[in-house]
Amino acid sequence: MANDQSSPHSETRRQLQMARSMCWHCQSEMSGEYFCERCVKVQPVSKDADYFTCLGVPRRLTLDPKKLEAKFYELSRAFHPDFYQTKSPTEQTISLSNAAVLNTAYRTLRDPIQRAEYLLALEAGSVKDIRTSPPADLFEEILELQETLEEYRASDRDSEQGHRLRATLQTEQQTLEGRREDMESQLRQLFTDWDQLQDREEATSQARAERDRVLKHMRDLLSNRTYINNIVSDLAATIA
């Protein structure tokens, strides 16, 4: 079995967009966003809509959590199955799948890191050559730390060696946490940079190159941060 999240073929996409423009119930031209303006029936969220579109927010990395939450609550009131109990089976099905999509969208966009990872996936087309493995220095460091961790796990925690290893690990944890902090502040800067580039809407090759650079840098930081994050939680769990 294999995980496959590639988008549908362009032909299917076109059909979906066409289907989207028509109300499933009264077949009239759709002008409303989530409900048909003529028969007031709920409409399925397009399978092609990204999470930003789904939540009705701009495709930006700095989002106001309060506004995002307000939008989520508003759409939950529109889609939640609780309000479709007396409606037709078709409407109930649409409500259920819309609510599930909405929940996934909100969960992804609510967290700045997940939001950036998602955006990277959406923009992946323009940064095909990015590296996904961690840089060698970090790799070495993590490997070394793993060894110390194993040593500590095997040691008698109350022995002198145990105490020494524990102290080493604690220092390592603090260093790594500091590094993670660093990366996160760099990421925040990149998020702002990206949003500003998007806001300028320049189509020059220079602007495109700049966007690719920001994305690539972001991707590197995100993947390194994930490695550090995993080892930090491993450390915390072991020496707790």
Add this chain to the structure above:
Amino acid sequence: MARIVGIDLGTTNSLIAYMKDGQPCVVPDRHGRTMVPSVVALTDNGLIVGDSAREHLTRNPERTVYSVKRFMGKGLADVQSELAYFPYHLSETGGVIRIRLGPKNYSPPQISAMILKELKRRAEAHLSESITKAVITVPAYFNDSQRQATKDAGLIAGLEVLRIINEPTAASLAYGLQEKTQGTIAVYDFGGGTFDISILKLKGGIFEVLATNGDTHLGGDDLDRVLVDLFAAEIRDQRGIDIGSYPDHMQAVRLEAERAKIRLSDELKTEITIELPENRGCFTRELTRDQLESLVVGIIERTLAPCRIALKDAGLTPNDIDEVVLVGGSTRMPLVRQRVEALFGKVPHCHLNPDEVVALGAAVQADILSGGTTDMLLLDVTPLSLGIETMGGVMSSLIRRNTTIPASAKEMFTTYVDGQTGVDIHILQGERELVKDNRSLARFRLKVPPLPAGVPRIEVTFLIDANGILNVTAKDMRTGQSQSIEVKPSYGLSDTEVERMIEDSFKFAAEDVGARKLIEARLDADALIKTTEKSLAEAGHLVPTAEVDGIRTSLTQLSAAKDGADARVIRARMAELEQAATHLNVAMLDDSLKKSLHGKNVSDV
């Protein structure tokens, strides 16, 4: 739309509630009692439920089922450690526990259905209308099998279960409606058999669950057991009696332990009295609150770890919690309140009746579903991660715990061998790495057209609906055809089995009605005998001796009829007695009137 009721199907007690003029209220019985003990007894006259069944716990322990909720969605191996505590006989068929009552075996959903039917009858009598739709509550930490078993119980009872909702979140609805609070609340729900903690954000009518955790095998029952073990050991040491071998006395010990625990919530010490078997007299001892607390503190501590995990999952610290709400009978214990207060750093809220608040919340949710309440919306989460088995016996997570429901995940499957026609999928729930440490939910086989390896593309959608119950659908991406999937639950009844149980339940409904009528007639007869005897003692001298004799004859006849098995005969004898005692009652009334007027002036009247 027909009325939807809210039901709290509890381990110890169950309640049914409905919405009346925008306020939820619990349906009482004729005596004003709101709780139906979750006890089912098989008597010589059929199955009985509730208060009257509770009396059979000591009289008829092998045929009286209590705490059946602990067995919902479980196999026998899951409850092995506590089998010794239950006097009734348990077995397992098809991954489902069966409970023997007389000649027949019943699944936990069937027993629960009997309790639901009793609640349904109660509501129907109170509201004078037929009840067919319900919202039923479950512990937040119930897994898919336990939720499905609850839904099955509803079906068997003839109820359409429109929603399964979590007990702590139901409580938050009732609490939110009453207190109009905004902010972050923690609902600490410690009931008869289960423990839940839910952290919610209340804002503008939205009740968003941020995290939930718990233990579906931790409750008041466990506190009682500590006392039972202590008393049994003392009886053995001091009196040389193995009380465990007397199921009826063991039940008496359990009930006395429960009562003592309850008394010690208000008092500092209490007297324990246990009647010993074979006329060996009584075992008595004093139990102080301090002693009780030192015995159960370990169990209460076990509720704190889930609280900490829930806080962490919600990304909060105790300081972020604005209010702590207590739910469930076990939260009446002062020690529980102290521990909760110490953990969260604030005095918990306990203005609402912890026994009724869940049922009230279920009624609010029922009203939301029927379109009555439109300003409130509950956004709940799935308590456990959902995943599938992958190579090497490892679980691969598809939907993480504390994900807002409805939640869905899609997974694409293909084949490894040319011409392979099926892919076996094993669905799991839990937080551990390895398959064997998680809960197996179900298995199914995906049908695949025979093609070269890797060519078929079957997309499987795992959808957890608003009830927290999993639905699986599959689609062949090459043809766009949907495929129906027959999921075989690991710990649940099959659809055909549930259908058969629904049929059985209707077949036996007639017998059940007969049994209930008989019990009610007996209870009424008892009451009538008592009052008539009292009247005779007080006012017998006011009527002729012949009439007194007549009344006595009728009394004897009614007592005899009461021991019989015919409700109609009892009712007839009751009518005769009432007839015979007419003069007596009139004379008594006159007499009391005279007495009350005695010594008063005419002008006062």
